[in-house]
Amino acid sequence: MLVEVDNLRVSFATPGGMEHAVRGVSLTLGQEKLGIVGESGSGKSLTARAILRLLPSAAQVAADRLTFDGIDILTAREPVMRRVRGKRAGLILQDPKYSLNPVMTIGHQIAEAWRVHKGGSRRLAAQAAADLLQQVRIRDPQRVAALYPHELSGGMGQRAMIAMMLAPDPELLIADEPTSALDATVQAEILRLIDDLVSRRGMGLILISHDLPLVSHFCDRVMVMYAGRVLERLPASQLARARHPYTRGLLDCLPSLVHPRRQLATLARDPAWLTA
Amino acid sequence: MSDTTLRAWLLTETPQSRRQAAWGRTYRGWLLFRRNHLAMVGLVTVIVLVVGSLAAPLITPYDPTAQELSNRLAAPSWAHWFGTDELGRDLYTRVVYGGRVTLGMVIAVVVLVAPVGLLVGSIAGYLGGFVDRALMRVTDVFLAFPRLILALAFVAALRPGITSAVFAIALTSWPAYARLARADTMTIRNTDFIAAIRLTGAWPGRIILRHIIPLCLSSVIVRVTLDMSGIILTAAGLGFLGMGAQPPMPEWGTMIAATRGYILQQWWVPTIPGVAILVASLAFNLLGDGMRDVLDPKQR
Amino acid sequence: MTPPMIEVEQLRVRFGETEAVGGVSFTVPRGDSFGIVGESGSGKSTVLRALSGLNPNWTGRMSMDGMALGPTRDKRFFRRVQMVFQDPYGSLHPRQTVDRALSEPLLVHGIGDVESHILQALAEVALPDSVRFRYPHQLSGGQRQRVAIARALMAEPEVLLLDEPTSALDVSVQAEVLNLLADLQRRRSLTYVLVSHNLAVVAHLCPIVGVMQGGEMVEQITSDDLRAGRTRHPHTAELRALSVELEDPEEVVGRVS
Numbered sequence: 001m002l003v004e005v006d007n008l009r010v011s012f013a014t015p016g017g018m019e020h021a022v023r024g025v026s027l028t029l030g031q032e033k034l035g036i037v038g039e040s041g042s043g044k045s046l047t048a049r050a051i052l053r054l055l056p057s058a059a060q061v062a063a064d065r066l067t068f069d070g071i072d073i074l075t076a077r078e079p080v081m082r083r084v085r086g087k088r089a090g091l092i093l094q095d096p097k098y099s100l101n102p103v104m105t106i107g108h109q110i111a112e113a114w115r116v117h118k119g120g121s122r123r124l125a126a127q128a129a130a131d132l133l134q135q136v137r138i139r140d141p142q143r144v145a146a147l148y149p150h151e152l153s154g155g156m157g158q159r160a161m162i163a164m165m166l167a168p169d170p171e172l173l174i175a176d177e178p179t180s181a182l183d184a185t186v187q188a189e190i191l192r193l194i195d196d197l198v199s200r201r202g203m204g205l206i207l208i209s210h211d212l213p214l215v216s217h218f219c220d221r222v223m224v225m226y227a228g229r230v231l232e233r234l235p236a237s238q239l240a241r242a243r244h245p246y247t248r249g250l251l252d253c254l255p256s257l258v259h260p261r262r263q264l265a266t267l268a269r270d271p272a273w274l275t276a
Numbered sequence: 277m278s279d280t281t282l283r284a285w286l287l288t289e290t291p292q293s294r295r296q297a298a299w300g301r302t303y304r305g306w307l308l309f310r311r312n313h314l315a316m317v318g319l320v321t322v323i324v325l326v327v328g329s330l331a332a333p334l335i336t337p338y339d340p341t342a343q344e345l346s347n348r349l350a351a352p353s354w355a356h357w358f359g360t361d362e363l364g365r366d367l368y369t370r371v372v373y374g375g376r377v378t379l380g381m382v383i384a385v386v387v388l389v390a391p392v393g394l395l396v397g398s399i400a401g402y403l404g405g406f407v408d409r410a411l412m413r414v415t416d417v418f419l420a421f422p423r424l425i426l427a428l429a430f431v432a433a434l435r436p437g438i439t440s441a442v443f444a445i446a447l448t449s450w451p452a453y454a455r456l457a458r459a460d461t462m463t464i465r466n467t468d469f470i471a472a473i474r475l476t477g478a479w480p481g482r483i484i485l486r487h488i489i490p491l492c493l494s495s496v497i498v499r500v501t502l503d504m505s506g507i508i509l510t511a512a513g514l515g516f517l518g519m520g521a522q523p524p525m526p527e528w529g530t531m532i533a534a535t536r537g538y539i540l541q542q543w544w545v546p547t548i549p550g551v552a553i554l555v556a557s558l559a560f561n562l563l564g565d566g567m568r569d570v571l572d573p574k575q576r
Numbered sequence: 577m578t579p580p581m582i583e584v585e586q587l588r589v590r591f592g593e594t595e596a597v598g599g600v601s602f603t604v605p606r607g608d609s610f611g612i613v614g615e616s617g618s619g620k621s622t623v624l625r626a627l628s629g630l631n632p633n634w635t636g637r638m639s640m641d642g643m644a645l646g647p648t649r650d651k652r653f654f655r656r657v658q659m660v661f662q663d664p665y666g667s668l669h670p671r672q673t674v675d676r677a678l679s680e681p682l683l684v685h686g687i688g689d690v691e692s693h694i695l696q697a698l699a700e701v702a703l704p705d706s707v708r709f710r711y712p713h714q715l716s717g718g719q720r721q722r723v724a725i726a727r728a729l730m731a732e733p734e735v736l737l738l739d740e741p742t743s744a745l746d747v748s749v750q751a752e753v754l755n756l757l758a759d760l761q762r763r764r765s766l767t768y769v770l771v772s773h774n775l776a777v778v779a780h781l782c783p784i785v786g787v788m789q790g791g792e793m794v795e796q797i798t799s800d801d802l803r804a805g806r807t808r809h810p811h812t813a814e815l816r817a818l819s820v821e822l823e824d825p826e827e828v829v830g831r832v833s
Contacts, residue, residue: 289706290705290706291708291709294675294709297673297675297708297709300709301709467666468661468662468663468666468667469666469667469668469669469670471630471659471661471667472659472661472667472668472724472727473669473680474630475628475629475630475654475657475658475659476654476680476681476684476685476731477649477650477651477653477654477655477684477685478680478684482684487669487672490671491670491671571671572671
């Protein structure tokens with residue numbers, strides 16, 4: 001197994017006492033696509049970030065088991081973690097504008113990422129960067145490599161970000177709302193691109209999103225989180241047969257183009273879900 | 277009303293009226309401020325300095341201008357707590373009286389400068405276009421002048437004294453505040469919440485005064501507290517050049533300037549007013565820091 | 577015959593060199609809803625901002641209730657037309673309580689009896705009285721959007737311009753806000769212009785939808801036709817397919833994902 005998480009807990013100390021943001025989440029991931037779905041505050045992003053130990057310093061993390069390819073994340077030393085983060089696992093965030101260096105060209109940034117892990121000359125790295133941009137289906141890689149992040153559209157920026165993450169040949173890709181800031185047409189393309197790359201390179205993927213239909217459309221397995229817990233796990237194809245009232249509620253409250261409703265169903269939150 | 281019910285009335289999550297909500301906010305602000313020990317130190321020091329200056333005749337044993345030439349530059353003793361200066365005047369008395377002049381000048385400058393700077397800056401930033409260009413060129417003109425020279429020219433044109441010094445310093449310090457307020461306003465004016473307020477049909481003056489200026493306040497307060505010591509020193513410089521406080525009026529800056537020659541032999545003579553300046557500016561800084569936290573409701 | 581509530585004819589908006597909106601026309605009858613969908617940069621929000629009076633640099637003709645609108649608007653206009661913004665985090669003044677935000681329109685328009693108006697407005701958007709003296713950062717996203725809607729309704733407008741009112745919200749909160757908007761429209765016979773990138777949201781609230789692409793309104797279609805797939809412009813068909821594909825994968829046959 002690439003990632004094994006058992007009973008993960010993340011909490012923050014606040015003036016009003018401890019706030020438990022993730023309360024006992026377990027998951028395993030191999031070379032597959034796992035979707036984590038939940039609303040804001042469900043702890044979905046924290047769970048994924050805990051795997052790369054990228055939580056804010058105020059967070060207190062505990063788990064019975066938290067490993068990445070056998071490395072114990074909880075006790076690993078920082079240099080080991082840096083290798084994991086930089087080389088073996090990539091993180092794609094919602095807005096590429098914040099993750100790319102605004103004063104460096106795209107090509108330069110990708111080449112740097114490549115050189116850190118592979119070494120080699122600048123010319124070789126520049127060539128590799130152009131290759132990677134081609135892989136993320138940017139039509140004119142040489143031209144785009146010379147651009148600065150602000151000169152790219154949202155979709156292009158996200159592609160560049162993905163290219164950068166692919167540079168060191170990672171084994172795991174964590175995508176945190178990678179397409180929420182993008183238009184529907186671009187969103188579909190980016191997801192298809194990630195899908196294609198993941199299956200071609202045999203990577204593991206964790207896709208985090210608030211969009212249940214999108215995730216189930218795209219992943220192998222789906223995990224539904226609420227208030228720091230996993231309420232339901234199901235194969236993506238079985239979404240229509242989801243049992244938990246929360247999952248059902250999330251599906252029912254969506255306005256539908258095909259099946260119009262006069263009044264949308266609203267979600268009645270059961271306090272029992274907090275402890276279930 | 278007993279203390280506990282008053283506290284409960286103030287801290288309730290569900291105030292029944294605007295009056296109660298406003299008092300509750302003030303009380304919460306005070307509680308937050310009180311938690312910040314450094315800010316409390318600042319507040320207490322400022323109060324002590326201001327009250328001390330106002331009550332100067334009551335707490336000082338001498339006349340600030342009474343000279344005793346046979347006892348020049350005396351070391352601190354029971355008779356003269358801080359010693360005496362180059363004309364044999366009691367330093368403690370002069371420092372306390374000097375607080376009146378120096379703090380009075382600083383407060384007068386701030387009261388003149390902060391509103392003018394805020395207003396000019398936020399009007400320029402909000403209205404933009406021609407108004408912005410015109411107002412900013414005016415500020416540029418004032419910024420381009422060397423501060424002391426402009427103040428000198430101004431004082432020379434009027435008549436030397438603290439009132440002219442206050443106006444002179446104010447004239448040269450407002451542009452910085454205008455710049456600051458303009459920069460803040462430019463980021464605020466394009467937000468959705470200002471758009472929403474524009475859509476109520478409110479006229480620009482109302483938007484600037486009630487919605488934009490409160491948001492510019494915190495950076496202006498920080499700037500003011502940082503400027504306090506600068507203002508004291510400019511006042512001292514003017515005094516030293518004979519354009520500010522006129523002898524024998526005690527003023528901290530002038531006191532240092534007049535006795536700077538004695539720093540090696542009778543070090544306490546120029547040092548004691550220096551310490552007074554240091555304490556005053558530090559106290560204002562701490563107070564300003566605490567105020568800024570309280571003004572931002574997100575801190576609560 | 578009563579004139580339509582909103583009439584827009586050949587609206588053009590330029591930002592410097594680029595034309596953001598190039599000749600858009602549509603009408604909205606009184607008490608009806610008109611939806612505008614499009615991707616980012618299609619000019620849909622720009623249309624709304626020109627209509628609201630926030631952006632005075634436009635050409636063309638716009639009228640409300642038979643009266644022609646100029647580039648700048650007076651108080652009477654703002655009493656009749658209000659707007660709700662996309663981001664409820666950014667559309668409320670961070671240092672003003674809900675009470676202050678709601679009383680501002682009353683003060684500007686000189687409407688008396690502030691106390692009862694505020695309590696009534698909170699009740700109307702289903703917020704408890706206890707939020708009245710809270711600051712925006714103490715509220716959830718859904719509560720903030722309700723406050724923003726309540727503020728827009730304070731001066732009892734007839735037209736509400738909605739700029740992506742639910743896209744920053746969780747889906748369960750989105751449903752509540754959409755239901756609220758539908759309720760309010762019924763109760764107050766409001767006229768809506770709703771801008772969104774989400775076809776399902778627009779079709780849910782609006783019987784007629786205008787599709788924008790590159791600053792042009794390429795198609796106006798009833799939401800029934802949109803649902804049934806009777807589209808005329810390829811961009812509409814594309815947007816519809818993407819939306820349906822996620823909702824109901826079996827519906828779109830022959831599309832590879």
